[in-house]
Structures are given as structure tokens and as C-alpha cells.
Amino acid sequence: MPTRLLLIRAGVVFGTAAVVLVELLSAVHLLHRATIWVVWIAAIALTAYFGRGFFAGIAGKLRTFWPGADRLERLIAVVLAGMFLTDLVIALMAPPNNFDSQTYHLPKVEHWVAQGDVGFYPTVIDRQLAMAPGAEYILLHLRLLTGGDALYNLVQLAAGVFGALVASRIAGQLGGNRRAQLIAALLFGTTPIVALEATSTQTDLVVAVWVGAVATLVLDERDRRTTWPAIALLGAAAGLVLLTKATGLLAAGPLLVWWFVLQLRRREWLRAVAGTGIVVAMMALIAGPYLWRVETTYRNPLGPDHLRDSISMQRHDPASVLINALRIGETALQTPAGPVAAGPIRALADAIGVDPDGRDITYWGATYPYTSWPPDEDRVSFPIQGVLILVGALLLAWRRSPARTYAALFWLAVLAYVVAVKWQPWGNRLIVFLILLGTPLAALWVDSLLGYRRRSVVRATVAVLTVGVVAGAAAVAVGFPRRLVGSGSVFTTSTMDERFIRRPEWQADYERSADAIKASGAQRIGLVQGYNSWEYPWWILFKGHDLVSLQSLQPDYPAPPVESVDAVVCIDPPIGCWFYIPQNWPQHKEGAVTYAIRPR
Structure with missing residues (x-):
């Protein structure tokens, strides 16, 4: 089997297994570090045993590539390798620090770890619940395996590398020679938005690689009868698109329709209809549990009205x-x-x-x-x-x-x-x-x-x-917010400074408030926030403590009473902090942060 196809199939299988494992362990309340470690050790052992020949084959192909490549092909390979290796350095040195991750991508992972499942919870930042969690499910594995976020940026980096791989394979499937395939990888890997996102905890590269997987798998089936395993793999890739970011279906959907039409042209009526059922079933297996939670909470599988209306077009003339x-x-x-x-x-x-x-x-x-x-x-x-x-x-x-x-x-x-x-x-x-x-x-x-x-x-x-x-x-x-040179370089900026590089004026306020609360001995801290507040820094500063939201936009998940916490931190609230903090709790202000500690 061609190496790139095997890698792409392995990637889809990995993504599917990672998602299904999270949902299964969550359902039986075993979503804990020990369980994940056992599963990963077993998976690595099996991969090492059965994949020995595969890895040897990749090494052999890399050794034969260079002698047979011309000057331009070698230059493209060197440039692309240099780009991704540089991204690797940045990804390992810089902590997650993009805006959306501070607000909703990464706090949801911490909530899942704290409660031992991926069920919904009280929060005023409903994007933590309503935004598709496919990429964050993979981050959850890293969080449980390592206990922190040091490897989080590698998920998008891996998606960037795989994206270049997929782009090169599609170019070959469309008739491109080796040089054209390398150019496709080069164009994708050096696109500025790709190069910057490859060191972040955004989700756009992840959904892109799943859409690319759908495209290359469909192209494989243009001139042949699709096997049942290939159909299941198509459904798995489409399910990963849906679970990661629904906008990816704007491209994956037409590709799947094309596959259906191609099968009909071959007079494979039963296979086309039954195969469509398998694709839908695989999508339901992967994204169904999450969509059901959204549906039961917001009465719409696409989330609350205000979130949908803020993104989707209301005029189509x-x-x-x-x-x-x-x-x-x-x-x-x-x-x-x-x-x-x-x-x-x-x-x-x-x-x-x-x-x-x-x-x-x-x-x-x-x-x-x-x-x-x-x-x-x-x-x-x-x-x-x-x-x-x-x-x-x-x-x-x-x-x-x-x-x-x-x-x-x-x-x-x-x-x-x-x-x-x-x-x-x-x-x-x-x-x-x-x-x-x-x-x-x-x-x-x-x-x-x-x-x-x-x-x-x-x-x-x-x-x-x-x-x-x-x-x-x-x-x-x-580039910003992670760069090699200049002010804010990953080589000269401390980890905590990097975390607050988009809002440096907040750093001292967060740190002084957290220090005062920890010094008081408080263990359970209530959060009062606005819709765009940075919640994730509190999980870093209060590591080992119990954090809960004192606000909730979800009627089915009411917020706990303030009497259940030892302290309150309040930043950028929709209403004054006085609304949430009892009058007999002395309030202290540190710039943008107001905090209060339960009187003894």
C-alpha cells in the first residue's frame, strides 16, 4: 500500500479511536489519567510490534528520495523541512497563548479533567460547550498523559505536516508528477496562516486535515468499486470533520455526494445506498454523543441562537x-x-x-x-x-x-x-x-x-x-503571538509572560489575586466572568484547586451557590461583582480583577 495513503488512513483511525475512547470512558466514569495511560501503553506496544516493517519502509523511501531528486525538488524538501522544524521549536518552547484558547478551547479540557467526563457544566462562556470539541478531545489525551499543556501545540503542528502530506497526495491523484506534488506541499506548508497556526491550539488545521482526508479518500474511489472498509473510513473522516468544525462539511459534503454519484455511475446501487448509511452511521458514532448534548441543552444541535446568528449569514440574496x-x-x-x-x-x-x-x-x-x-x-x-x-x-x-x-x-x-x-x-x-x-x-x-x-x-x-x-x-x-525574534521572542520571554502576551496588562492582576487567595488557604474558588474573559490562566495559577463557575447560561446546569466556595475571583463581569459576592465578604481589587475570600 502507498506510504502516504497508509499514513492518512492511520491518522483517520487514530482520530476516530481517540474520540470514541473519550466518549466511552466518559460514559462509564473512567476518564482518568491511569486509564488513559494503560490504553496508550498498549497502543504504542502494538504499533511498535506490527509497524516495524512500515517504519523501515519510510526510512528506505527517504534514503532513495534524495539521489533521485533534481535541484528544485531537493530545495523544496529542505525549505519545507526547515519550516516545520522551526515550527516544532516554537511549538515546544511557547505555551498555548492564543485568545480563543484562553477563553474556551482549553478551559473545557480542564473542566473535563476535573469532573472525569465530557458532560456539560455550568458556565457563562457557552462556547466552551457549544463549539465542536474534536481537537480538544485529542488535547485531553495529552492533558491526562502529561498532566499539563507542554505538548498541546503539537496537535496543530502534526495537522500541518499531515496537511502538506495530503495536499501532495491529492496533487498526485490529479495527475501531478513528483515536482508538482512537492510544490503542493510547499505551498500549503509556507502559507502564513498555516505556518502560524501550526504552533497554536486553534482548531483550523485539524479540521483542514480531516477535510483533506475525505478528499483524497474520495479521489481513490473514482474508478473502482468502493470496498466496505473504505466506506467506513470515509464516514470516519467525515465524522471527524463534523466533530471538529462544522464549516468543514461545506467542502466534505460535496465530495461525499460526488462519491455517491460515482458509485451510481458504476451501477453500484446497493453499495451506494448502503454505503451512504454506513457513512452516516460512522458520523453519528463519532459526533453523535456531542451533538445530542448540544441538542438537549440548546434545543438545536448547532448551539444557541446567538452563537449561530453571529457566524452564519442571515441574507442570501x-x-x-x-x-x-x-x-x-x-x-x-x-x-x-x-x-x-x-x-x-x-x-x-x-x-x-x-x-x-x-x-x-x-x-x-x-x-x-x-x-x-x-x-x-x-x-x-x-x-x-x-x-x-x-x-x-x-x-x-x-x-x-x-x-x-x-x-x-x-x-x-x-x-x-x-x-x-x-x-x-x-x-x-x-x-x-x-x-x-x-x-x-x-x-x-x-x-x-x-x-x-x-x-x-x-x-x-x-x-x-x-x-x-x-x-x-x-x-x-x-508573527504574533509566538515569534522567533524581536520583542516577545520565545527565546527571551518567560513562560508566564508568553501566556499573557496578548494582554500583558492583565498578568500582574491575575498573579497577585491568585497569590492572595492561595495564601488564605482557599481550595474551592468560584469564577465570575464575562463572555470573552480569559478563564484558562486561572487553571494554571490555581493548579490543584477546585474551580467552578458561579454563573450559567444553561438552565439544565445551574451554577453552584456562592456559599459553596472559599473565594471568588471576578473579571470583566456582565454585572458588577457585588451581585455575586456576599456583602460580608471583603472585596479586594487588583486592576481588572476583583477577588473576595470567605470570612473565617
């Missing part, structure tokens, strides 16, 4: 979709010169009667345009890779080629995204799965340019690729 698409494209392709195309886009919106800042097509509270450069993991643009993807996808959709249908499906996924998802300042990271699907198309076109007889065309193509690589390297070197 052609004019609104056009303006949404133009804003998303401008933000993604923005150069260091800034949003120079925003003026004409706003003028066009006014001319066709669309408010470019309207709440029904724009994330609540956001205003278009938004500067997406210099490199920041939440917003960085990718003009070189983006243009190459769009042009390559357009040309290949027009020409008769093995990639024509795939290119059409790519454009269908793009259309589905701009119809369904509002423009938002950090929208560039939400389309990473489209980048992964599009880089093989860009690579095929770029490879054809490198084959031109005119040296000027070849030189221009190499120059463009070089600029794209430099942009990715710059993102790694000076």
Missing part, C-alpha cells in the same frame, strides 16, 4: 453574497500595503444596496475593512498562495483535465462558504481547509509554468514561489 465574497477575498489576499481594495468594495456595496457592515452579513460588532497584515495567527493574509490557488482552480475548472471535476468541487465549496459564513476579521483562519483543497490545483498550474520553454516565465514563477516562501518564513520569524 445575490447582492449580499457577492459583497460577502468580495470582502472575504480582499481580506485573504491583502498585501502589506493594506486594504487598498476595500474602498471600491464598499462603493459597490452602496451602489447595489448592501450595508457592508450590516449585522446580517457581518460578524457582530465588526467593521469592514480590517488590516490582515502584519502576520498574526488570527488574521494574517496569504496573497501569493491565495492568488495561485484561485488562478489554478479557475484554469483547471475550465480546461479538460483529470482535475476538472475536483476544481469544480473546490469552487462549489468556496461558494458554499461565502453563502453560509459571514465576513469576520479573523475569517482567514476559517478557510484553511479551502487552502488545503486548493493548493494541489495551484501546484499543477505552477508546475506547468516551470515546464515552459521561455526562461522569463520560469524565472517569474520561481520568483513568485520565493516571495511566498519568504512570507511564510517571515510569519514564523516575527
